[in-house]
Amino acid sequence: MSAYLLPALIVFILLYSVYKKTNAYKGFTDGAKSSFDLILTIFPYLVAILMLFEIYTISNLNVAFSSFFAPFLGFLGIPKELIELIVIKNFSGAGGLAMLENLLVTYGADSYIGRCASVIAATSEAVFFISVIYFSKTKIEKYGKIIAIALFTNFISIIITCQICKFI
Amino acid sequence: MNILWTTLLIISIILLIINQPNSVFSALIGGGEKSITLALKLWAIYAVWLGLLKLVETSELDKKLARFFSPLLRFLFGDINNNIKNQLSINLTGNIFGIGNASVPSGIEAMYLMYKEQPSRSPTFAMSMLILINSCNLQIIPSTIIGLRMLSGSQNPASIIFPSIIVSIISLVIGITLVKLFYKRIKR
Numbered sequence: 067m068s069a070y071l072l073p074a075l076i077v078f079i080l081l082y083s084v085y086k087k088t089n090a091y092k093g094f095t096d097g098a099k100s101s102f103d104l105i106l107t108i109f110p111y112l113v114a115i116l117m118l119f120e121i122y123t124i125s126n127l128n129v130a131f132s133s134f135f136a137p138f139l140g141f142l143g144i145p146k147e148l149i150e151l152i153v154i155k156n157f158s159g160a161g162g163l164a165m166l167e168n169l170l171v172t173y174g175a176d177s178y179i180g181r182c183a184s185v186i187a188a189t190s191e192a193v194f195f196i197s198v199i200y201f202s203k204t205k206i207e208k209y210g211k212i213i214a215i216a217l218f219t220n221f222i223s224i225i226i227t228c229q230i231c232k233f234i
Numbered sequence: 235m236n237i238l239w240t241t242l243l244i245i246s247i248i249l250l251i252i253n254q255p256n257s258v259f260s261a262l263i264g265g266g267e268k269s270i271t272l273a274l275k276l277w278a279i280y281a282v283w284l285g286l287l288k289l290v291e292t293s294e295l296d297k298k299l300a301r302f303f304s305p306l307l308r309f310l311f312g313d314i315n316n317n318i319k320n321q322l323s324i325n326l327t328g329n330i331f332g333i334g335n336a337s338v339p340s341g342i343e344a345m346y347l348m349y350k351e352q353p354s355r356s357p358t359f360a361m362s363m364l365i366l367i368n369s370c371n372l373q374i375i376p377s378t379i380i381g382l383r384m385l386s387g388s389q390n391p392a393s394i395i396f397p398s399i400i401v402s403i404i405s406l407v408i409g410i411t412l413v414k415l416f417y418k419r420i421k422r
Contacts, residue, residue: 071331071375079286083293090289097288101281104339109273116272117265118243124261125250127242159334160272167382175388181397184383188376188398189405191334193369198235200341200365201357204349208356209235215362215412216369223370223405230397 111198119157128153143228147179151186152224156217159192181231189227190220276335283336287324299323310367310410311360318347322364332373341368359417366409372402 083090122128132149139149151169155162166187173179193216197209250258290296300307300319303326307319314322321344328337341364348361357365376398383391 071377072333075331076286079289079293079295082295083289086293088289088292093288093292094285096285097291098281098285100288101277101284101339104280104284104342105273105277107342108276109269112269112273112276113266114239116269117262118239118246120265120268121246121250121258121261122242124257124264125246125253127246127249130249158272163378163382166379167386170382170386170388175383175386176390176393180383180386180388181394184379184394185397185401188373188379188394189371189401191369191371196341196368197365199338200345200368203342203346205353206349206355206357206361207236209362209365210238211416212357212362212365212413213235215409215416216366219366219405219409219412220369222408223401226404227397227401230400234393234397 108199108202111202115157115194115198119154119161142225144224145179145182145228147173148182148186148224148228151183155187155190156193156195156220158195162187162192178231181234182228185227185231186224189223193217193220279335280339283333284339287336287340290324291320296320296324299327310363314348314360315351318344318351318360321347325364325368329368329372330374332375332377334368334371337368359413362413362417363410366413367406370402370406370409372406374399 080090083093128150131153132146136146136149140146144152147169151162151165154165166183169183170180175181175184193213197213197216201209247258250261290299297316297320300316300323303323304319306326307314307322311318311322321340324340325337325344328334328340344364345361348358348364352358375395379394379398380391383394
């Protein structure tokens, strides 16, 4: 069913603009034109966050990070196999999906790890990416508080996920 | 963000200098390369969606959406003007349908409109709420994840839908409560 959802939405948008007698072709090209400005606005922030992420992974700081927090997270019921996914996901959605695929292949999609990883990937977004990109058109700089709240919320949902997935 | 970014970057670079000094520069450039690849991919996605979303605007479908979402928007964001409401409803719709990339342009636009109305250095209540809603990834059918599970040979790829919805609802409730607690709503 989900395969039809998106195409149906697109057809609906097109049909509705025909029904409203608007120039769909002109509207589409006008809208597509603005993608140029948008991508120029967010590009510097993309570089900043992906460059940091790359060197963070290559320098093995992520491994140090994982093993440092493993006992604490284990105490909360979060398996250590998931730590890397949890960290990566906050920087980049695409990186998180690649990591999820890796976990699904290694441990099996229907295993406990596989189920937890799938739910985690489905229920939280890349907090750093979202904040940096969403504020990119403004001059707002001090948004540490909302990042902390979003990260904390995601963290609680991960703890809950690891409990719920024991039963499904 | 400034402190976090700079600190993590410096620690990573120092760690890499100790272990493999030759790869510091190439790692930085590698990150730059990846951002170009991602930017091109995003550009394609945004071009298509911004085109379609323009039709949503010109056919005034966004106003219909905004009317539908109005009670929810008032509960979440407080008093906001109609232009912002339209963008926020597109953003919410994108989130619910699981097309996160499509909701980014409208999210940025909504943020910009809020900022223009009330320029400041730190985000307001409504701005923070927008970030939180988008961090929680509320979606009815997580189609990308189900697709990945199918490809990895899952016997029951859709089994994660139910727990995902429960976890999303719980985290939204927690997140919304926290934002409401930590940010004062602007009364007009």
